[in-house]
Amino acid sequence: MVIIQIADQALVKKMNRKLILDEILKNSPISRATLSEITGLNKSTVSSQVNTLLEKDFIFEIGAGQSRGGRRPVMLVFNKNAGYSIGIDIGVDYLNGILTDLEGNIILEKTSDLSSSSASEVKEILFALIHGFVTHMPESPYGLVGIGICVPGLVDRHQQIIFMPNLNWNIKDLQFLIESEFNVPVFVENEANAGAYGEKVFGMTKNYENIVYISINVGIGTGLVINNELYKGVQGFSGEMGHMTIDFNGPKCSCGNRGCWELYASEKALLASLSKEEKNISRKEIVERANKNDVEMLNALQNFGFYIGIGLTNILNTFDVEAVILRNYIIESHPIVLNTIKNEVSSRVHSHLDNKCELLPSSLGKNAPALGAVSIVIDSFLSVTPIS
Amino acid sequence: MVIIQIADQALVKKMNRKLILDEILKNSPISRATLSEITGLNKSTVSSQVNTLLEKDFIFEIGAGQSRGGRRPVMLVFNKNAGYSIGIDIGVDYLNGILTDLEGNIILEKTSDLSSSSASEVKEILFALIHGFVTHMPESPYGLVGIGICVPGLVDRHQQIIFMPNLNWNIKDLQFLIESEFNVPVFVENEANAGAYGEKVFGMTKNYENIVYISINVGIGTGLVINNELYKGVQGFSGEMGHMTIDFNGPKCSCGNRGCWELYASEKALLASLSKEEKNISRKEIVERANKNDVEMLNALQNFGFYIGIGLTNILNTFDVEAVILRNYIIESHPIVLNTIKNEVSSRVHSHLDNKCELLPSSLGKNAPALGAVSIVIDSFLSVTPIS
């Protein structure tokens, strides 16, 4: 039977608590009086809620603020050190882990190379990484509040890993594995979804409610934030836009389709378009050559941007969001690709849709997915933790 | 300043009222005791809510039901005749209006041809249609609760019509125009969005939470229902998937893009693929010929299905919904197109995504958009109407 969410006073308290906590996070430091003003809640309601938040160490008072012509207000701030969160981005050939406070500020950061690691070695490295973070974590009332992990593959609604194309290991129930070892809530998410959420919570687009995140690597992954929430689809498989056909007569893709976007607009495609001796060139070298105005490279990058622009136009026609974030080292490092994309998009997209949507390179860079994983953990902690 | 939704007891009552009303709508007739069981609300809470709903004529008692071994329950039903709603679908060359009760049952229905009407004539016909419905509407406690209108064009978040490609008239503020004349709430919506909502509320997919609706006509329009709600995008322009590129080198489209899906998979494209003397053939004739196994026609329809399948694969990769509804007379009338689509989709879509999503022809047919407009009106009436 379907479980229905009934409403009662506990729900009211929980909703208003979230309202107040969100305002404190956004406008810290802030007084009870101002909270009452901007939320519309009664002064006494705010006082009561603030007291419970103080008792539970979620916030604390930092003393008196500036007077506005009367009694000086007591300023409240979010207690970002009430607990800590770990976020881990498991890539095809790397592992990027961060330890953050409850505001997402990075305390520790560690990256490992996985290019020659077996499945059991990956597991060992992962466990060692987390244990290392736990050991070096400062004392706090709540300690480690959870672990968020993202992987480049399909993750279903029960956080089971269903399919990982470019990887030779597959631990289906990663959540259970980690939860058993560390005894804290664990969240497993798709890499692009995590990146999208990271950009929504901590990036340039933190004040937007609807964004599309596009991560361009070996393939193309996409994540959707709709009405401030990750849209994962019914099964959890939403956003496989890398496999959108942009040429129905195009070459066969490993997914079964033809002429998929990522066959033209991924880094793999970019490398394939270069001359033979450059096929194994690194991202850094690509940017360096572009900075030296290497003509062949600039042409290849323009071509790269051209194809990204084609798929992007489809996405803009589909979604009508406030911003699209592009997560790719080359795009973040040299302006030529983004400029080409913008040209291509504005020549293709309908004039009525063009004007409002921002096209931005990722501001969080390679940490976007790990930060997204962290914010899923923090969100859950702040909304789930029971308050008497 | 942003208006924040604070929570209080009024919200609790409103939420639980909706819960109870929804269950009565779904499982009518139903007793107070059963309502308490399936919602999880306390018996006395249900009694109190039911009493207010009775006072306000939203529901009524139809007498005692079957005993389950004790006192016989008093059965409650939704009062579908408490008021009436009007839904109007303004097409490129037609106008389809319906008058319904609060359950969406059609009381009156009227279609007019607009193929040779000027802007002022359209307005006259529209007004006459509504006046006619109002005149023939039965007596009821609430009378006409609102009018929903859908148009084939871009409608922004303030219900202003921004752009209508295939039409020579454009009354930007249609909402104000109708509201001034009839003094009831008026809702203006895009045709595909309305159709999607109609299928979500009254169609085969009424129990699904995430669907994509694709309306194939002169062009292709799409509507999205995500988490039971219409996703309209930030500006209200979401779902222009007809202008998704499926061949980036393809022919120029009027929208500015190249190789748009609707250049290949619309009815316009189907007609263009037929031989010269058949260019002005009607939909009915197309189906008749297909039923007579006319080889040329069957080939054309297979081709039609092929191209629909290509775009549909992109949509399935993007959304991961429970069902996709195809609204098109030919598809609803002859199985060959849908079969071709299904073949094409399953050969193209990734095996992990394929299995769950249903592909269905519209069960509401040409009334889908008008019914969607009606359900927007009814939704608003049931949730907005204040209860003491």
Added chain:
DNA sequence: TTAGTTTGTTTATCCAATAAACTAACTTTA
């Protein structure tokens, strides 16, 4: 010094949900 302002708490009240006790109306059992 005094009046006025802003901040935050206390107090009494309201109201929706709830549990428990109750009445009502039926079925089953003996």
Added chain:
DNA sequence: TAAAGTTAGTTTATTGGATAAACAAACTAA
């Protein structure tokens, strides 16, 4: 046919949020 058991729905007292109003505290400005 009477008693016991069961289900339906109401009544009553209680809980626990939010709220308005009164209040105390701490400041500014005149």
